[in-house]
Amino acid sequence: MPGVIWSVEMYNVSKIALVVRRELLTITLSTEATSENVTIVQFYSYTHDKSYALQKRHTISFRGSPAVNACFMRAFGSFNSSSVHQDQTDAIGMTGLLYLMETFDAIDESVVECWAGYCKYSDGHCEAFDRRRALRMFRAQQRAREDCLVGSISFEPSASLLPLHQLLESQQADISVTQFWLLNRLWELCMSHGLLRDNSEHTELRLDFAYHVARKLLAACDVLSLPSMEVHGVGLVEKIFDIAMGLIKAMSSSTQLSLEFSLSDYDPLIDKANVVGPTVRVLLQRLHELVQNFRGGDHDYVSQFTMTLSAIPGYSGTAESRHSVA
Known part of the structure; x- marks a missing residue:
């Protein structure tokens, strides 16, 4: 359902999807469903809710982290121990959800109001987001990326999971683009709070960090097929567009870029x-x-991107040949 919603750009319909997931979770928890099914529904509800909230500046419905819930941990242990008897497709799907959950779990819920644009920083007294919290969230995102690459997860170190490159290509696309997009969003949050410098001692708090994010995103996309990205609909290309805009903002704000x-x-x-x-x-x-190239350019981000590039002094789309970003 989320893929269909994103693909037809029916963003408001995603609110319906959130209601469906809440109802599904309630039904699952109130019946004789297996702990494995409860876990899957909880994962799916949590990841979709946070994804929608962070991308569309919506409130978060599922507060807290499933990873620290005792019932969840028991259910996860049950699923993990029985996964060898399940269809491989189920195990792959579950693993992708785990990686997404750890990725979104790195976003501190206390800064969601800042994220959504309801921040008090403009009044000079934002108490939700500061340098220390920013660095903690950046580190958590880095751990989530490193974990999925090697097949581990921070809240269950003993779990043996498939590494990212062994998942479905569409899962790899969703997880990788989302992880780099969240890094970009955190960086932009730092920018709006005056935390960025040209020469900060912390790489993540430098203006040129947007360069690193864009480069790593393209390196990840280079090994993915276009259909594996397109299946996620316009929501994914919006994330790519956001990362590009972050690089342009960095260039306009820096004395070095x-x-x-x-x-x-x-x-x-x-x-x-x-x-x-x-x-x-x-x-x-x-x-x-x-x-x-994404869906043949049949979306609004092509014209928005082209217009933004045309406003950059000295930019020419044909000035240089294709360059490897690896």
Whole structure:
């Protein structure tokens, strides 16, 4: 149902989906349903509710984290121990939900009002979001990303899960794009609260962090087929668009970022030092190309993106050839 809602851009209908999930959860908990079914419904309700709330500035209905609930932990343990007897498709689906749940769990619910634009920072006294909380949430997001890549999850370290690359390609697309989008949203929240600097000691609190997020997003999308992303509908391309807009905002706010700006990365996992990345211009070209190709450009984000790019002094969509972002 959510995929259909996103694909036809019926955002308001997603409120109906939330009601359906609440009713489904109530029915499941009040009948003789197995603990495994309860867990699946709880996962699905929680992840969809938070996804919709954060993307559409809606209130969160399912407060708290299922991961710290004793009943949930027992149900999860039961599911995990019996998963070897289940259809592999069920196990793969459950694993994807687990990774999404940990991803959304990294977002502190106390900052949702700031996220939705009802923040008191403009009055000079926001008590919900500060530098310390921002860094804690960034670290939690990083752990969620690292966990899914190796097949683990923070709230159940003993669980043996399939790593991200062994899930369905459509799951990989949803999880990866969502994780990088949440990093971008956190970064933008830091921007609105005056926490970003050109030369912060923390990478996440620098203006050029938007460059890193855009580059990693494109690297993840490079190994995915377009259909695996398109199946999620316009909600996914909206996340890609948001990340692109974050990069443009960073460039307009920084004294160091420009269209020809690039960064060198060091990756200790592959022992590559001073690998020069693509320029901001190339990243924007690649993001624009991805948005244009998504469902043949049959959505509003193509025109919005094109208009924004045309307003950037010196930008030309054909100035440089395609550049690898790996």
